[in-house]
Amino acid sequence: MRQAAPPAPHRRAEAVTAVLTLAALAGVIGGPYLLDIYTVSILIRSFLFGCVAVSLAVLWGYAGVLSFGQSAFFAIGAYACGLAFDRLGLSPAVALGALAGGCLVATAAAWLTGWLAFGYGVSPFYVSVVTLVLTIVFVQLIYAGGDLTGSSSGISGFPTFDFSMEAWFQIAGGALVAVTLLCWVLVRSDTGRLLVAIRENEQRCKYLGIATGGVKTLLLVGSAVVAAAAGYAYAAFNNVVAPDLGGFQFGTELVIWVALGGRGTVLGPALAAVLIDFTSALLSGSLPFVWQLLVGAVFVLVILLMPEGLGPGLVALVRRLLIGRRDRATGRGAHLVTAPVHEARGTGHEAAIEIVGVARSYGSLHVLEDITLRGQRGELISLVGPNGAGKTTLIRCISDGRERTAGRVVIRGTEIGRMPPERCVRLGLGRKFQAPNVFDALTVAESLRIARTRHERLSRWRRDHEIRLPEAAMQVVRATGLERELGTEVRHLSHGSKQALELAMVLAMEPDVLLLDEPTAGLTKPERTLIGRILVDLVGNHGLCVLIIEHDLEFVREISSRIVVLHQGRIMLDGGVEEVVSSELVRTIYTGEPQALGEVGPPGTEDRRHRAFPNGSSPS
Numbered sequence: 001m002r003q004a005a006p007p008a009p010h011r012r013a014e015a016v017t018a019v020l021t022l023a024a025l026a027g028v029i030g031g032p033y034l035l036d037i038y039t040v041s042i043l044i045r046s047f048l049f050g051c052v053a054v055s056l057a058v059l060w061g062y063a064g065v066l067s068f069g070q071s072a073f074f075a076i077g078a079y080a081c082g083l084a085f086d087r088l089g090l091s092p093a094v095a096l097g098a099l100a101g102g103c104l105v106a107t108a109a110a111w112l113t114g115w116l117a118f119g120y121g122v123s124p125f126y127v128s129v130v131t132l133v134l135t136i137v138f139v140q141l142i143y144a145g146g147d148l149t150g151s152s153s154g155i156s157g158f159p160t161f162d163f164s165m166e167a168w169f170q171i172a173g174g175a176l177v178a179v180t181l182l183c184w185v186l187v188r189s190d191t192g193r194l195l196v197a198i199r200e201n202e203q204r205c206k207y208l209g210i211a212t213g214g215v216k217t218l219l220l221v222g223s224a225v226v227a228a229a230a231g232y233a234y235a236a237f238n239n240v241v242a243p244d245l246g247g248f249q250f251g252t253e254l255v256i257w258v259a260l261g262g263r264g265t266v267l268g269p270a271l272a273a274v275l276i277d278f279t280s281a282l283l284s285g286s287l288p289f290v291w292q293l294l295v296g297a298v299f300v301l302v303i304l305l306m307p308e309g310l311g312p313g314l315v316a317l318v319r320r321l322l323i324g325r326r327d328r329a330t331g332r333g334a335h336l337v338t339a340p341v342h343e344a345r346g347t348g349h350e351a352a353i354e355i356v357g358v359a360r361s362y363g364s365l366h367v368l369e370d371i372t373l374r375g376q377r378g379e380l381i382s383l384v385g386p387n388g389a390g391k392t393t394l395i396r397c398i399s400d401g402r403e404r405t406a407g408r409v410v411i412r413g414t415e416i417g418r419m420p421p422e423r424c425v426r427l428g429l430g431r432k433f434q435a436p437n438v439f440d441a442l443t444v445a446e447s448l449r450i451a452r453t454r455h456e457r458l459s460r461w462r463r464d465h466e467i468r469l470p471e472a473a474m475q476v477v478r479a480t481g482l483e484r485e486l487g488t489e490v491r492h493l494s495h496g497s498k499q500a501l502e503l504a505m506v507l508a509m510e511p512d513v514l515l516l517d518e519p520t521a522g523l524t525k526p527e528r529t530l531i532g533r534i535l536v537d538l539v540g541n542h543g544l545c546v547l548i549i550e551h552d553l554e555f556v557r558e559i560s561s562r563i564v565v566l567h568q569g570r571i572m573l574d575g576g577v578e579e580v581v582s583s584e585l586v587r588t589i590y591t592g593e594p595q596a597l598g599e600v601g602p603p604g605t606e607d608r609r610h611r612a613f614p615n616g617s618s619p620s
């Protein structure tokens with residue numbers, strides 16, 4: 001496929017990075033011949049710590065995974081080196097085996113951490129707790145290792161590589177330059193945008209079919225391997241490993257360095273790690289307590305005055321001087337292309353969606369009972385009913401297999417069972433939430449690109465400026481003027497544009513069944529009319545099955561092929577538009593008259609009546 005050329009701001013950023021990289025490499029090669037031996041030996045350590053800080057910067061600053069356990073991964077690599085060299089002596093096979101072994105153990109530990117921390121329904125803070133525990137477990141294991149691990153004294157004096165100080169400096173410095181450059185390439189790529197999307201709105205990512213837990217686990221494994229390799233080099237250089245390397249204190253120091261250097265950059269944390277560790281080594285001897293106090297005070301000040309850290313401030317300044325405003329750097333150059341149509345799922349004869357006997361209870365509260373419903377291709381089914389009737393709960397039960405307490409949901413012939421949202425979505429489901437559920441920190445183009453993840457693999461090393469969209473999504477983007485806003489950050493869009501963007505993102509997945517929860521909430525009359533026209537076209541010309549929750553009965557009347565009335569968790573009526581709209585039962589449900597239903601209507605039905613029948617008009 002032909003690739004679009006990157007826009008000018010990107011090319012300038014790449015040129016600036018190339019110059020910085022060459023300058024850094026020149027410093028790394030020439031530095032040890034200009035600096036005194038003490039400075040060189042401290043900087044070697046600082047460079048290796050810098051590698052770990054950069055890997056944490058990607059993990060935390062971009063993907064939002066705050067890990068205190070990078071020290072444990074670092075120490076795993078260090079102990080792999082110390083143990084192997086101490087027990088087996090130094091040979092190329094042992095050296096390579098120890099490096100591979102350290103990385104493998106770190107991979108296993110990171111994978112286990114990810115499995116524990118990124119499971120279904122787990123709070124994002126849980127990973128911080130799990131990684132904290134990891135450091136404690138690691139230190140306890142080392143203590144319990146007795147003679148094998150050297151317990152609290154660690155291992156020292158083992159044979160190691162016979163490299164000169166200059167060579168160590170060049171290896172450690174070169175590693176820092178390489179890790180920083182690779183991470184910079186990653187975070188600027190489409191995959192880097194995906195990491196930001198996960199940090200910003202993990203729920204939306206899942207409903208775009210992205211297995212966010214898997215992505216975060218992979219990233220954690222990658223950062224653990226970088227940390228383990230740095231730990232290996234640290235042990236080989238220093239000839240000593242100790243339990244403190246894997247402890248909570250070092251893990252927290254790494255977090256502080258990244259916070260000071262700045263989340264959302266990779267250069268900031270690299271520089272902060274080197275500068276703070278280097279200065280610590282120089283000052284902690286003469287000013288042991290004052291120095292710690294000083295670092296603590298600066299940390300508090302930066303968090304208060306520059307919550308994003310020092311790096312982003314400096315980067316913004318450099319960008320303004322060299323490149324221009326941020327939006328221009330991230331958004332310009334993106335353009336839309338119509339994507340080829342993918343093969344339809346299923347046999348084509350089955351129902352688009354089939355709901356059989358679905359129920360949902362919260363303890364003794366039965367919110368949904370025995371819901372049975374079928375939707376075909378080319379049908380627009382409106383789900384109406386007063387507040388609290390269970391409409392949103394039904395949408396949740398359809399789009400997340402773990403929500404319902406009984407019944408079956410079948411999408412294009414496949415039962416969803418207990419599938420999480422990202423797997424339901426892959427069966428051909430698209431869900432738009434009531435309030436716009438978008439990525440505020442991304443541009444419109446980036447959001448649409450992320451929405452195509454299910455169909456197009458995201459690049460790990462570059463940004464694709466060509467956004468390929470299916471006809472239906474393209475229609476929404478064009479009709480609502482989003483085409484002219486491709487470079488705009490979503491946070492700057494109006495409410496209506498955000499609603500349209502979310503709809504376009506959902507359509508970009510090429511769903512067969514579209515679930516819409518009050519898509520016109522908060523929209524103006526012309527915007528509502530436009531969305532209505534688009535929906536009718538999606539159903540008529542693209543064959544989608546749309547299930548829409550709506551309170552505006554005029555709107556429902558104009559667009560629906562069928563209306564389903566839900567009341568107190570049960571389907572009261574399922575029929576054609578005129579039949580339902582003129583139904584006495586519907587009027588009774590909305591006005592809460594007890595006679596017709598043999599019960600008292602739910603509280604607050606007056607308000608609902610006004611929402612359902614604008615201007616107080618009757619449905620008939």
Ligand SMILES: Nc1ncnc2c1ncn2[C@@H]1O[C@H](COP(=O)(O)OP(=O)(O)OP(=O)(O)O)[C@@H](O)[C@H]1O
Nearest residue numbers: 362365367385386387388389390391392393394549
């Ligand atoms: N997590 C929960 N725990 C307990 N009860 C819940 C929970 N979620 C929803 N409910 C209850 O389920 C009922 C149905 O809620 P739901 O949001 O599905 O109604 P709705 O028809 O979509 O209403 P609205 O039109 O106001 O959005 C309400 O009584 C609500 O309080």
